[in-house]
Amino acid sequence: MPDKVTCIICPKSCVIEATKEGEEISLNGESCNRGKKYAILEVTDPRRIFTSTVLIKGSDLKVIPVRTTRPIRKNEWINAKELIDKLRLDAPVEFGKIIISDFLENGIDLIATREATKNDTGNIDLSRKF
Secondary structure, eight states: OOOOEOOOOOOOOEEEEEEETOOOOOOOEESSHHHHHHHHHHHHSOOOOEEEEEEEEEOOSSSSEEEESEEEGGHHHHHHHHHHHHOOOOBBBBBBBEEEETSSSOOEEEEEESOOOOOOOOOOOOTTOO
C-alpha cells in the first residue's frame, strides 16, 4: 500500500503517493522536482523540528520552551524527550541560548526559545479575568 505524503514545499500542497519496493521508490502525484525530493525524504528519513519544555530554577517560570536548530529524525523523538526530561536549567536564560550543542546529531543544537530572568513573572497580568 502506498504512503500518501502531502508536500509542504509550496502552496500547491500536492498529495504524492509513494510506494517503496525494496530500495526502489516510485512516486505518483508530484508536480515538481522539489516535491519529488521532499516525498522521497519523507518516506526514507522523516525529520521535524523538535520542540519541548525544560524545567528551570530561580525564575517564577516553571519551564522554558526549547527547540532544535534543525530537524531531527522522528524516530529519535523518544530519546530526545528522555534527555530533556533530565535537564534542569538555572535562571537567567537568554533567548537563543544553546542549551545542548550537538543534540543527538552533530550540527543540531537545542536552544531556548524564550528569555527567563530571575523571578520572571512572564509579564502576565494576573488580575485579568479569562
